[in-house]
Amino acid sequence: MKTLGFKHNLNKLIRAVSVTLILALILSTTGCGAEDMESAITGDAVFTFDGEEVSLGEVYIYANTVAQQYESAYGGDIWRMNIHLDEENIYNMEDITRRDIIQDIVRVKMLNSKANEYEVALTEYEENEVIANASVFFRNLTDAQIKDMEMSQELVEKVLRENAIASKVYDEVLAESGIEVSDEDARKTTFYDLFFECYAVASSGDVIKFSEDEWEAQEKRAQQAYDSLINPVSGIAANGGSSVTMNIEGLSEYYGLTNSAYHTMSPEDIADIYGEEIKNEIYNLDDGSFSLVTRSEYGYHIFYVKALTDREATDANKELILKDRQSEYLDNLFNDWQKKIDPEFSYERRVNQDLYSKITL
Numbered sequence: 001m002k003t004l005g006f007k008h009n010l011n012k013l014i015r016a017v018s019v020t021l022i023l024a025l026i027l028s029t030t031g032c033g034a035e036d037m038e039s040a041i042t043g044d045a046v047f048t049f050d051g052e053e054v055s056l057g058e059v060y061i062y063a064n065t066v067a068q069q070y071e072s073a074y075g076g077d078i079w080r081m082n083i084h085l086d087e088e089n090i091y092n093m094e095d096i097t098r099r100d101i102i103q104d105i106v107r108v109k110m111l112n113s114k115a116n117e118y119e120v121a122l123t124e125y126e127e128n129e130v131i132a133n134a135s136v137f138f139r140n141l142t143d144a145q146i147k148d149m150e151m152s153q154e155l156v157e158k159v160l161r162e163n164a165i166a167s168k169v170y171d172e173v174l175a176e177s178g179i180e181v182s183d184e185d186a187r188k189t190t191f192y193d194l195f196f197e198c199y200a201v202a203s204s205g206d207v208i209k210f211s212e213d214e215w216e217a218q219e220k221r222a223q224q225a226y227d228s229l230i231n232p233v234s235g236i237a238a239n240g241g242s243s244v245t246m247n248i249e250g251l252s253e254y255y256g257l258t259n260s261a262y263h264t265m266s267p268e269d270i271a272d273i274y275g276e277e278i279k280n281e282i283y284n285l286d287d288g289s290f291s292l293v294t295r296s297e298y299g300y301h302i303f304y305v306k307a308l309t310d311r312e313a314t315d316a317n318k319e320l321i322l323k324d325r326q327s328e329y330l331d332n333l334f335n336d337w338q339k340k341i342d343p344e345f346s347y348e349r350r351v352n353q354d355l356y357s358k359i360t361l
Contacts, residue, residue, distance in 0.1 A: 187314055197218075
């Protein structure tokens with residue numbers, strides 16, 4: 001069994017997810033401390049939600065799938081990893097994932113509870129797919145797993161069926177949300193910075209600022225480079241160099257500019273690094289054009305705009321922003337649902353840790 005099919009928050013059962021995102025989810029969805037603990041834990045179920053007992057075998061299916069995906073992405077040592085949120089809080093990866101698995105199951109249950117509201121049901125083809133996938137998963141279990149985890153093919157079918165329904169409800173929820181990201185919101189600009197720096201870095205790491213005379217010398221070199229881009233005869237050639245036209249990267253090599261490079265940034269990033277005035281200057285240019293020699297606090301720059309809107313980078317950024325917005329929307333929605341469906345639920349209150357500990361990651 002490769003996935004459970006449910007595209008829950010951040011699609012963690014469909015694709016590998018970064019440790020940072022896992023941690024963010026846990027911190028945002030669990031907040032009940034020891035003072036909330038009650039004797040609501042049953043002896044026959046790992047936990048209950050909305051009156052339904054969730055068995056050891058059901059939790060094992062989720063845990064087995066998540067463990068395989070995390071180990072495939074990060075290696076078997078992931079469970080010994082400690083995550084330092086700050087100087088005071090250290091989180092063990094296994095503990096985080098155990099909480100996360102329970103929250104995943106809770107969200108599947110809540111999405112299933114909304115199936116009628118969103119008019120969601122499995123087609124005959126989807127139902128047959130559930131049965132076929134459950135058969136494959138069950139056949140791959142050992143006799144010990146079946147016995148110790150109290151497994152059955154009917155239980156596997158139940159879990160996969162709930163995930164398939166949850167996935168369809170999930171899609172309907174997101175479609176109804178109307179969340180979109182514009183090109184302007186996600187814009188990434190690719191440009192070349194021909195940079196004549198006006199500082200040096202000593203072997204000690206100290207930054208040494210140039211003198212006024214050195215600034216003037218760098219400005220002259222920058223102006224000469226600009227002239228060479230526009231008209232090679234009045235640029236390098238006029239100062240004893242070659243009359244062959246150079247592109248901006250060739251000029252960087254000619255002048256030995258080790259800090260010149262292409263960059264792909266958002267407008268906000270450009271403003272943070274270069275300042276608002278230079279950002280505005282760049283966005284007043286057209287694709288394929290050069291800026292004038294521009295002074296910053298670091299030295300002199302000539303900017304070549306390759307693409308004010310880099311299509312590939314903008315589309316990739318748009319996808320990331322969309323997922324972030326969807327994640328925030330779903331977190332809030334799931335929290336609201338949980339307060340209405342089972343307001344007393346919490347990991348500390350409901351999970352039978354003695355039983356849950358039988359599942360190892």
